[in-house]
Amino acid sequence: MGKNVFTIKHEYSNIDFSALTDSELTELIKRAMTEFQNRLNNPVFENRRxxxxxxxxxxxxxxxxxxxxxxxxxxxxxxxxxxxxxxxxxxxxxxxxxxxxxxxxxxxxxxxxxxxx
Structure with missing residues (x-):
């Protein structure tokens, strides 16, 4: 992925998707979907007191x-x-x-x- 395209924060709305190349955008979507699938397969339940x-x-x-x-x-x-x-x-x-x-x-x-x- 390109350098300084976006910073990792909790505010992901700051990502400039138009600045990404097709391959960078594809890689980002692939990583996001992999993470999402992992979360669906292994739900985490927090029992907060x-x-x-x-x-x-x-x-x-x-x-x-x-x-x-x-x-x-x-x-x-x-x-x-x-x-x-x-x-x-x-x-x-x-x-x-x-x-x-x-x-x-x-x-x-x-x-x-x-x-x-």
Whole structure:
């Protein structure tokens, strides 16, 4: 094959096929078809493990506080603020548990109605 006709990259659309001679183009097609046939004959299956994501959880004291806030009893405004701060700090954990991120508003009311025991 001719020199500097194309560079080997993942972007094969940069190949200038018109610059190839007939024999070079034939050789390129032959190599590509041989590779394609090898791939068809020997399929490769990759079993990739799903990447595990680390989700940080609140401390035992904070978990107790969260559970008490969600238990349905009266919650003071300052406690609602603390709950919201915890929800922001541990947002992935709250999402994984399906907990509301705020004790004010319709999200909490919906959670109480449909998810609370």
């Amino acid at each position: 799903e990447e595990r994501k680390v989700v940080y959880s609140p401390s035992a004291r904070q978990l107790t506080f969260i559970e008490n806030c969600l238990s349905g009893g009266y919650v003071h405004a300052s406690m609602k603020d603390e709950y919201k701060a915890l929800a922001k700090e541990f947002s992935e954990w709250f999402t994984s548990k399906g907990y509301p991120t705020d004790l004010r508003g319709s999200d909490f009311e919906r959670w109480k109605r449909y998810y609370q025991k």
